[in-house]
Amino acid sequence: MDPDPDRTRAFGEQLLGILTGGVLTMLIGIGHRTGLFAAAARGPATSMELAERAELHERYVREWLGAMVTGGIMEYDPAGGRYSLPAEHAALLTGATSRNIGPAASSLRTLGSVLPQVERCFTDGGGVPIAEYAAVSAGGLGETWRHIYDEHLVDGFLGPVPGLLERLRAGVRVLDLGCGTGHAVNVLARRFPRSTFDGLDIATDAIADAEAERTAFDLPNAAFAVADAADLAPDKPYDVITAFDAIHDQAAPEVVLRRIRDALAPDGVFVMIDTKFATRLEDNVGNPYAPLSYGVSLLFCVPTSIATGGSGLGAMWGQERATEMLADAGFTDVEVFDTPRPQNCMYVCRTEES
Ligand SMILES: C[S@@+](CC[C@H](N)C(=O)[O-])C[C@H]1O[C@@H](n2cnc3c(N)ncnc32)[C@H](O)[C@@H]1O
Structure with a gap:
């Protein structure tokens, strides 16, 4: 025809x-x-x-x-x-606001700098190590999320979770997995001085930045460490575990989710901020945020996961898959919340003991 x-x-x-x-x-x-x-x-x-x-x-x-x-x-x-x-x-x-699109535009330029490596993955397989993206997290993407955390993390994202702010005010043990450059941890540690916060990430550069900001903010109740989330096995359980935009980047997300569940106190809560899309491609058609998120997933999330031996779950794993994986990890009570950003949702996960 x-x-x-x-x-x-x-x-x-x-x-x-x-x-x-x-x-x-x-x-x-x-x-x-x-x-x-x-x-x-x-x-x-x-x-x-x-x-x-x-x-x-x-x-x-x-x-x-x-x-x-x-x-x-x-x-x-x-x-x-x-x-x-x-x-x-x-x-x-x-x-200096999250509405400023300039940092995101800059981060796309930085993502473009790894195009040759990603293109090679199409032909040769394999992934691109996170270290090659240092400029991405230091540049636009990191800057955008810093503003989002400053403006929305406490009241916009965490505020609607029943009982969470009260517990943070009273004093609990909190872990942030895949904390990156640590700004979310530092914002929370400053706001909730009675709680203690551990931030953990596999990227050495990011943890150095997180520690530098912690020192500048003078926060005795925050600590950062380089570690693989898949090895998480704390001596003492955490009351709250968070993972902001980090689970879908993991090489072994199923293992990490199970470790999180095992590392929580019986009345603990796991709060996961992630992308808000459907698992099936056909259900994302017409979503104006979908092409951008598939693209960032292709250029960042998938190759960094595969580089560490993962399957490359990607940012577009979708709510159906996420909910299924959380249930498989042993979370029997999973509520999905909308967030101040239409392209993100938040999973609040507990077990029956909570
Ligand atoms: C998109 S970034 C999000 C960073 C931070 N949570 C934020 O919102 O700014 C995902 C983070 O997950 C980290 N990550 C990936 N695999 C990891 C692993 N196995 N253990 C710990 N962190 C990991 C990456 O190094 C990266 O900092």
């Missing part, structure tokens, strides 16, 4: 949008890192004035502005030769 010309034309337009979005993402990253958006948010300016404000070379700034204006990100007044960033756009492109 001959292709339907209207459908081909429509798909051509879709592809143009995809290519344009790819380039604009790179340019948004430049605007974020060079301070151009912050400079533009201070008010309308010519390309020369904007270049001076941001201490950059005008010729490059002018070409960037051309893409920003024609891409619908900034506006241009030809009469005065001035460019402006609407306040509504500045709200999503500037500031």
Whole structure:
């Protein structure tokens, strides 16, 4: 059958949008890192004035502005030769907030730097070690999640869990598995001084950053260690165990979930923040967050899991699979909560003894 010309034309337009979005993402990253958006948010300016404000070379700034204006990100007044960033756009492109998309745009650039390694996995198999992604966690992705934890972790994510904030206030033993650079632990340790917090991650660099922040925040009730979650076997049980965006990255998630269950006190609770998608591909069609999350999973979660001998569960394991694996690990009471981010949900897991 001959292709339907209207459908081909429509798909051509879709592809143009995809290519344009790819380039604009790179340019948004430049605007974020060079301070151009912050400079533009201070008010309308010519390309020369904007270049001076941001201490950059005008010729490059002018070409960037051309893409920003024609891409619908900034506006241009030809009469005065001035460019402006609407306040509504500045709200999503500037500031130390989780709404600022600049760090995420930057992290996609960093993920692009491991493309050759990931492409090699397509032909040769194997994975990409987490150490090759150091810049990703230090850069955009890490920055985005830091703001999310600052703004939403205590009240937005954990607040709705029945009884949890009261227990944290009273003083309990908490473990965060796959803590990365440790900001979530440090935020909680600062907010709940009567509780003690252990953060554990397999990545040495991340734990060094976590420890540096703990020292800077002067938190005697937090501690970090390099360890493999699959070896978890604490001397004393924990009252609360958390895993934020970390279980699907594990080489052996089934083993880790079982270890978590065994490491909990009888009335303990496991809180797992993860992606909010369906397990079946067909049920994710139409979800606007799905292509991005499948892509990040392909470029980060799957190859890092496979690099450590895992099966590459990936970020798109989905709620049905997650719930099944939690039940297999022995959690008899699993409640799924919505979170302040539509692309994440939170599993609150207990056993019948709790
Ligand atoms: C996407 S990051 C999330 C980090 C942190 N929880 C956050 O929200 O910022 C996943 C983390 O899981 C860690 N991880 C992966 N496999 C691990 C293992 N076997 N044991 C401990 N940590 C592991 C990675 O090193 C990484 O820091």
